[in-house]
Amino acid sequence: MKQRVFVVGIDGSESSRRAAAYAVGLARRESARLIGIYVRPLPSGIVSLADASGAAASSVVASQDQVVTEFRDTLQRERTRLGVDMEIVVRQGDPFTELCQAARELWADAVIVGRSEGLLHRIAGSVAQRLVRCGHWPVTVVP
Template identity: 50%
Template sequence: MTEQHPHQFERGTDGPKVIVVGVDGSDSSFRAAAYAGGLARRQHALLAVVYVQPVLAAGAALGVSVAETTDEIAESLVSEIREASERVKDIYDVRWEFHTFRGDPFNGLVTAADELTADAVVVGASEQAGHRIVGSVAVRLVKAGRWPVTVVP
């Protein structure tokens, strides 16, 4: 005879602990960040905001300092996120971190999600027409099938 234990409900242990959102300065990425922020707030999860700094050999060949430019973008994104979180700090309490990774957006987000042990990934829909043919970062993340992926229009 097997002993049965009554099932006990565990409050607050289900749901995501870390939500990764990719931002690149586009309108759709800011909408994704807002959506992910709402999810993180409701789930009491950590919001990991990730910017993937592109490595562009073509820019370097033209004499443009790509690293400096992408560092400036990252600093600008952090500043915008801080300002937004200050505006709502008395209304919403969201724990967040900002991370930068170098590389292409897909591999950068995969690395971020793996290293940060993401439970979910949120990205904005691609605004580039060519992605309908080649496949956007969002589609590639969904096809990877490693995390639930939410694509925000």
């Protein structure tokens, strides 16, 4: 029998941390493989034009690296303690597109994401809402 695969979207927000914690517990109970997907947003052209020295871009990359490092450290600690097969994949691009592509490539049985905390996402549609509407996988949205 094929091992189940769960994909969890992480972005460093509090809701994505809760989603990751939920996903770890679910993967442990289901003896499933857990893949954390971190999507680095494409650099904004406006930031590049306004920041000739590159300091702002370096700051953004450093904060993104911190999110990945934090999640990797947690994986190292919890993998042994909980006995869950976990890994992290870093991609670059649009979070919705990259999460869908990763879930397709990994033959995911479910996708777990945190609820959007931004007001704009509540109006225009969040990644979680778009994943639910996509309808390809069961999606759990963790508040």
